[in-house]
Amino acid sequence: MRRSHADLAVTAAVAVLACGAAAGGVPMAVTAVLGIALFAAPGYLLGQLLLGPRIGGLERAVVVTGLALVVPILGGLLLYAAGVPLHRDAWLGLLAGVTLAGGVALFLRRRTGRAAPSGWPPEAWRRLPPRHAAAFAAAVVIAACGVGIAHLGVAMQPHPGFTQLWLSARYENARTASLGVTNQQGSTTRYRLILLRNGAVSATWNLTLADGQTWRQVVPVTARYRMAANLYRLPDLGRPYRHVAAAGNRAAGS
Amino acid sequence: MRVANGSTGRGPTGSAGPRRGAADGPATLPANDPAAPSADGTAALPADGPATLPAGGPAPLAADDPAALAADGPATLSRLPVSLVAVSAATGAAVVATAYTAGRLGQASSAWADRLYWLGQSLILAPAAARLLSRRLVTAAETVTLVVVLTVAEYLVKVCYSPAAFSYPDELMHWRSTVDVLQTGTLFTVNHLLPISPRYPGLEELASALTSVTGLSVFTSGLIVAGTAHLMFVCVLYVLFRHVSGRHRVAGIAVLCYASCSLFQSFDSMFLYQTAALPFFGLTLLAAWRLTARETAGDRAGWLTVAAASIAAAVVTHHVTSYMLVAALVVCTLASLLAGDRFSTAWAASLALLSAVTAACWVKLAAPATLGYLQPAADGVLQGFRTVLTGGHSSAPPASVVPLGNQVLGVAAVLTWSALLPCGWRQVWLRHRREPWIVAMAIGSVSWYAIVAVRLAVADGSELAGRAATFVYVPSGFIAGLAAAHLIGTAVRWRAPTLAATALAGALLLMFDGLANSWPPYWERLPGPHQVAGTERSVGPEEIAAARWALAALGPGNRFATDSGSYPVLGSYGDQNPVRSVAYLYTSAVFTRSDAQRIQAQSLLYVLVDQRLSQSLPASGQYFPVDPDAGRYTRPLPAGGLTKFNHIPGVSRIYDAGNIVIYDVGGA
Numbered sequence: 029m030r031r032s033h034a035d036l037a038v039t040a041a042v043a044v045l046a047c048g049a050a051a052g053g054v055p056m057a058v059t060a061v062l063g064i065a066l067f068a069a070p071g072y073l074l075g076q077l078l079l080g081p082r083i084g085g086l087e088r089a090v091v092v093t094g095l096a097l098v099v100p101i102l103g104g105l106l107l108y109a110a111g112v113p114l115h116r117d118a119w120l121g122l123l124a125g126v127t128l129a130g131g132v133a134l135f136l137r138r139r140t141g142r143a144a145p146s147g148w149p150p151e152a153w154r155r156l157p158p159r160h161a162a163a164f165a166a167a168v169v170i171a172a173c174g175v176g177i178a179h180l181g182v183a184m185q186p187h188p189g190f191t192q193l194w195l196s197a198r199y200e201n202a203r204t205a206s207l208g209v210t211n212q213q214g215s216t217t218r219y220r221l222i223l224l225r226n227g228a229v230s231a232t233w234n235l236t237l238a239d240g241q242t243w244r245q246v247v248p249v250t251a252r253y254r255m256a257a258n259l260y261r262l263p264d265l266g267r268p269y270r271h272v273a274a275a276g277n278r279a280a281g282s
Numbered sequence: 283m284r285v286a287n288g289s290t291g292r293g294p295t296g297s298a299g300p301r302r303g304a305a306d307g308p309a310t311l312p313a314n315d316p317a318a319p320s321a322d323g324t325a326a327l328p329a330d331g332p333a334t335l336p337a338g339g340p341a342p343l344a345a346d347d348p349a350a351l352a353a354d355g356p357a358t359l360s361r362l363p364v365s366l367v368a369v370s371a372a373t374g375a376a377v378v379a380t381a382y383t384a385g386r387l388g389q390a391s392s393a394w395a396d397r398l399y400w401l402g403q404s405l406i407l408a409p410a411a412a413r414l415l416s417r418r419l420v421t422a423a424e425t426v427t428l429v430v431v432l433t434v435a436e437y438l439v440k441v442c443y444s445p446a447a448f449s450y451p452d453e454l455m456h457w458r459s460t461v462d463v464l465q466t467g468t469l470f471t472v473n474h475l476l477p478i479s480p481r482y483p484g485l486e487e488l489a490s491a492l493t494s495v496t497g498l499s500v501f502t503s504g505l506i507v508a509g510t511a512h513l514m515f516v517c518v519l520y521v522l523f524r525h526v527s528g529r530h531r532v533a534g535i536a537v538l539c540y541a542s543c544s545l546f547q548s549f550d551s552m553f554l555y556q557t558a559a560l561p562f563f564g565l566t567l568l569a570a571w572r573l574t575a576r577e578t579a580g581d582r583a584g585w586l587t588v589a590a591a592s593i594a595a596a597v598v599t600h601h602v603t604s605y606m607l608v609a610a611l612v613v614c615t616l617a618s619l620l621a622g623d624r625f626s627t628a629w630a631a632s633l634a635l636l637s638a639v640t641a642a643c644w645v646k647l648a649a650p651a652t653l654g655y656l657q658p659a660a661d662g663v664l665q666g667f668r669t670v671l672t673g674g675h676s677s678a679p680p681a682s683v684v685p686l687g688n689q690v691l692g693v694a695a696v697l698t699w700s701a702l703l704p705c706g707w708r709q710v711w712l713r714h715r716r717e718p719w720i721v722a723m724a725i726g727s728v729s730w731y732a733i734v735a736v737r738l739a740v741a742d743g744s745e746l747a748g749r750a751a752t753f754v755y756v757p758s759g760f761i762a763g764l765a766a767a768h769l770i771g772t773a774v775r776w777r778a779p780t781l782a783a784t785a786l787a788g789a790l791l792l793m794f795d796g797l798a799n800s801w802p803p804y805w806e807r808l809p810g811p812h813q814v815a816g817t818e819r820s821v822g823p824e825e826i827a828a829a830r831w832a833l834a835a836l837g838p839g840n841r842f843a844t845d846s847g848s849y850p851v852l853g854s855y856g857d858q859n860p861v862r863s864v865a866y867l868y869t870s871a872v873f874t875r876s877d878a879q880r881i882q883a884q885s886l887l888y889v890l891v892d893q894r895l896s897q898s899l900p901a902s903g904q905y906f907p908v909d910p911d912a913g914r915y916t917r918p919l920p921a922g923g924l925t926k927f928n929h930i931p932g933v934s935r936i937y938d939a940g941n942i943v944i945y946d947v948g949g950a
Contacts, residue, residue: 046495050495050497056497059496059497060496060497060498062496063492063495063496063497063498064492064496064506066495067491067492067495067496077584078581078583078584078585078587078588079581079584079585079588080581080584082581083581085426086426086517086520086521087521087568089517090514090517090518090521090561090564090565090568091565091568091588093510093514093561094514094518094561094562094565094588094591094592094595095588095591097488097510097511097514097558097561097562097595098562098591098592098594098595100487100488100491100492101484101487101488101595101598101599102591102594102595102598104469104483104487104491105469105483105487105598108468108469113467113468114463114467114468114469114487114490114491115464115467115494116494116495118467119490119491119494119495120494120495122491123491123495159365160363160364160365161365163363163365163366163368163369164365164368166369166372167365167368167369167371167372167431168372169372170369170372170373170375170376171372171375171376171434171435171438173376174372174375174376174377174378174379174380174438174442175379175438175441175442175445177376177379177380177383177442178379178382178383178441178442178443178445179445179446180383181379181382181383181384181385181386181387181809182386182445182446184383184386184387185386185387185809186387186388186811187822187823187824188824190823190824190827190939190940190941191939191940192827192828192831192937192938192939193937193938193939194831194835194936194937194938195936196835196836196934196936196937196946206835210827210831212823212824212827259938270938270939270940271935271938272934272935272936272937272938273928273934273935274934274936
């Protein structure tokens with residue numbers, strides 16, 4: 029491959045590999061890198077086709093980025109108008125299709141001399157003194173540490189634990205309701221759940237739930253009963269920790 | 283084959299001579315260049331030029347020109363390398379992240395954590411501003427690097443505020459729409475929080491496409507899309523400013539002034555549809571500038587395609603941005619007419635027409651609800667001015683009292699802008715009045731005074747003025763940059779470091795005002811424990827769990843009553859349809875027949891009650907999205923107003939998580 033067409037080969041390879049990575053079980057990091065490259069590739073090729081290397085540096089970068097963002101926006105609208113569901117295959121097809129078509133068009137234009145070959149990185153970056161390069165690298169590391177510190181803060185932030193109790197029917201006139209408990213206390217917790225019908229104990233469950241674990245039960249409901257559920261957090265049986273009550277027909281679904 | 287960055291044809295003014303904007307081109311100066319001898323006979327120094335030039339020597343080089351660097355020798359080089367500025371900015375971002383972590387660990391109200399935040403911001407802003415406003419040389423590459431470093435560092439600050447998930451209400455709205463696109467594979471889905479947003483699906487298309495092809499989460503994809511769009515917008519502004527002014531230092535200072543916009547670090551870099559549309563706004567203007575440049579002849583078809591694609595993308599991504607684009611192009615047309623440049627006028631008018639037609643077609647075909655969505659804001663502005671003109675005072679009382687320091691900073695910033703803009707206009711009149719794009723910037727910058735008037739005269743004017751600032755600061759920043767660059771040039775000529783220091787102090791004042799009086803508000807400057815009726819600090823695990831339960835157990839789209847803290851969470855994570863005017867349900871301990879009738883009239887099915895509303899005053903000054911008592915609360919809501927639902931016949935208590943209880947009021 030001649031050096032002047034290397035960019036076309038790279039973009040075509042990105043398109044093929046990104047589609048392959050999406051189809052096969054490759055690591056997430058590889059899919060992410062290829063996906064981002066595929067996202068950028070159409071912008072690069074369209075920038076070369078429309079303006080060539082006659083604009084330089086930052087201006088070329090912003091035009092290329094802008095065109096890369098335009099493709100999913102306008103392309104997605106066209107796919108939607110054509111009735112194509114906007115799932116992964118459609119996006120991959122759109123981006124890879126524009127990349128390959130753009131690559132072919134650019135190749136033909138270059139062969140006929142109507143487009144210039146690819147350029148090389150700006151001179152300034154090749155002239156960057158090592159100490160400045162080291163400083164920029166240090167800046168990137170420090171910034172990454174900053175983001176890490178922020179993530180650490182989120183992970184360490186204390187939140188008061190809580191327990192969810194519910195008794196609900198999704199639809200009116202349902203014959204059953206969902207009774208459930210989710211433990212978000214931060215540790216394994218023991219509960220006693222008592223279901224009441226017209227104030228009388230109908231059922232009792234002793235539950236031991238790990239943090240994040242959910243227990244749920246479908247209970248029959250009718251219009252004749254007023255239902256309630258009291259959840260006790262053991263060992264305290266003196267006062268309900270959580271309480272729900274279905275009055276009348278609606279919430280109980282009857 | 284490498285082609286030079288600049289070119290030497292006729293400029294957009296049609297004037298012969300070197301092209302303004304050929305920043306890296308030859309050193310020859312146009313007749314009206316600031317570097318040319320001034321009318322008062324002062325030395326021929328570039329307004330934004332180097333500190334040293336040989337007296338009586340050859341015509342000075344533009345400070346932007348690399349050749350000038352060599353000519354002036356190392357004495358004019360700054361002792362503060364840009365790489366060190368980058369290290370300082372990164373350190374600043376890390377320090378702010380540390381302050382955020384301190385806030386999360388219980389120090390959100392402590393003075394030292396707050397000072398740590400401001401120390402971090404100082405490390406980001408001060409070196410970059412000092413370098414750009416220095417009397418010493420700054421090359422084009424250095425200027426670009428400074429602009430990028432500043433933008434990226436401030437974006438990292440925004441990311442560090444909420445690094446694991448979106449928490450800003452508007453971001454949650456767009457997160458919901460993106461998830462809907464991913465799940466349904468269609469556009470124009472229903473968004474109960476922001477019904478208009480699915481009609482402008484550009485942002486959601488970008489995020490869902492990136493999520494689909496990378497496998498990343500919607501949050502990570504959203505950060506990449508928003509960050510890329512924000513950085514691109516700033517860079518395109520820089521390129522545009524550099525072309526228009528012909529000087530990279532003016533462009534750099536202008537971007538610095540733009541960065542003092544109160545929404546620069548927050549709203550304009552968030553996962554919002556305006557953030558995604560802004561780069562297309564800038565790119566269209568850049569393409570318009572290129573089209574009006576005569577030497578672009580060979581590339582005109584390419585630039586026209588770029589302009590058309592950018593216009594289309596802007597129109598389908600954000601309503602207000604597309605209208606502002608039309609307005610900007612109309613102003614360019616008028617300025618070209620004033621400058622007597624028919625060529626420029628024709629191109630600017632054509633693009634303005636294309637933008638207007640595209641926007642109108644989109645409203646007609648895809649987003650007819652846009653007018654109804656925007657009309658209340660427009661009516662509010664008109665009503666506010668009408669009231670003021672008839673001797674009244676329309677501003678609503680502020681929901682929360684702003685600290686005195688913030689108010690002083692705000693007033694000082696207004697005074698600084700008020701002084702800078704006339705100075706910039708004077709420069710335009712003296713040196714650039716035949717240049718359509720600079721005249722357009724001058725005309726556009728007058729709108730800065732309009733947003734000050736809106737802030738003072740209109741109820742909720744601060745919100746409107748803040749939103750408008752994103753666009754108003756484009757021309758205003760440029761004109762202020764022109765004035766500041768002239769000030770630096772004067773400092774060089776007079777060898778007056780005090781003047782340069784004044785310019786630096788002014789720039790820092792503007793930037794700190796932009797941070798102090800913007801988002802997050804002072805009462806949520808640092809993330810921390812839950813706040814009653816706050817914004818991002820009201821988004822916690824308990825609220826999210828309740829919202830997710832509502833979606834799973836009740837299905838989507840139910841009409842809910844809730845407070846302002848849970849409002850965005852319920853609408854996004856829960857995909858419910860929260861109602862805004864529900865204060866009457868919570869403020870009284872008695873449930874009346876009238877309340878029951880209003881519940882029916884509003885088709886409310888569920889009421890979410892956060893028991894903490896009776897324990898704390900609202901951080902934002904209002905408990906509910908529409909709160910008739912906003913800013914007037916002196917004590918928390920009565921507990922009876924929250925617990926009364928337990929005793930209302932026909933009302934079911936269907937969910938209890940301790941602080942949050944949900945009632946089914948369909949049978950009330």
